[in-house]
Ligand SMILES: Nc1ncnc2c1ncn2[C@@H]1O[C@H](COP(=O)(O)OP(=O)(O)OP(=O)(O)O)[C@@H](O)[C@H]1O
């Protein structure tokens with residue numbers, strides 16, 4: 001289990017600055033481990049200290065929570081608090097977030113189990129494809145006289161399994177080996193085989209537009225239609241792989257483990273929580289906002305929610321609320337809910353220096369993303385120090401002059417900057433080095449790109 005310091009270090013690889021928020025989530029995560037070391041009696045007394053992240057848009061609130069969950073493979077979902085409506089009204093009920101978390105947990109656990117059986121499933125898939133590629137053995141069986149079925153069991157056995165001579169057996173064996181060799185060499189990818197597939201039967205309930213949750217619950221209970229379908233090997237492989245994997249995992253086991261994992265390690269990111277905080281006496285809308293808060297309260301406090309996989313306790317799920325809190329304040333939330341989010345961290349506006357770092361430092365930095373994206377099209381993209389400073393400066397100014405959209409601005413700026421290169425790169429040329437320098441940024445972000453000046457930057 002990672003220490004808080006290690007967690008912060010790991011988050012540093014993706015998120016620039018925002019130390020306070022990183023520390024808070026790192027402590028919250030470590031506290032879960034600490035709690036798990038305690039006696040059961042004491043453990044039940046200690047529930048997670050939920051966090052509210054306050055801060056403007058695009059400064060890393062969601063990113064921190066998402067990365068945190070990823071670090072420890074915790075089931076994680078993000079929900080908008082504004083999506084919910086009071087019980088009894090049309091809209092999503094708050095318990096659906098717990099059901100979504102369980103679904104996510106099932107997906108995670110199933111992935112892990114699928115990985116465990118991967119090599120076995122791959123071998124079985126290959127064997128099945130080979131069988132399907134062989135000339136159908138059944139066709140060559142001598143036709144069975146129906147009368148034989150009615151006469152004594154001895155003859156039935158004989159006709160079910162026609163005896164192959166040693167020579168025939170040997171022939172099939174070598175054909176099988178030959179086919180396997182050609183399959184492995186990738187020569188049979190376009191051969192057509194017939195496999196059994198499950199048809200996703202559109203449930204009539206979904207069609208009528210009634211609540212989605214109900215539809216998905218019933219959807220699983222409706223009998224699945226199976227039918228034979230012809231397709232090339234390349235297309236059949238993933239389907240067979242799925243079937244072979246599923247055969248090898250115990251879904252009851254998956255469900256049980258996933259439920260525990262969601263209960264003990266789940267993280268729910270409640271976005272736009274500021275939008276359901278309304279100071280009283282401001283008219284009709286506030287009444288329902290407070291209603292939503294009252295509905296959320298028991299879930300955050302700890303209750304049991306029933307899902308189609310079984311009941312789940314919400315006591316130990318970590319909730320991270322987030323919002324800009326421009327209009328409303330945390331103190332506008334109902335007191336009980338405030339009490340359930342005792343940790344408040346404020347994320348700061350990003351500086352020009354932050355932008356510069358965000359452009360280059362994170363493992364998934366946007367400059368690295370573009371470079372990777374263009375490589376298949378034979379473009380070796382790089383940026384001079386100069387250019388990066390210019391982009392950061394430009395993005396920062398754009399945020400000041402227009403709407404402040406935080407680090408998201410970098411994406412739009414980069415998109416504008418590289419639009420023409422993205423459009424023109426087509427892979428039909430030898431590998432070219434494209435170096436973006438300060439001058440390119442200046443001319444490009446300010447004026448239109450012309451055919452003439454691109455050549456200066458293609459070395
Ligand atoms: N401090 C940061 N370091 C690195 N990247 C960042 C940082 N802040 C934001 N980003 C990038 O900007 C994008 C938007 O950030 P994020 O989703 O965390 O915004 P947010 O704070 O949740 O905003 P909102 O209130 O609009 O939801 C992400 O793709 C993220 O990679």
Ligand SMILES: [Mg+2]
Pocket residue numbers: 061062063271
């Ligand atoms: Mg967000």
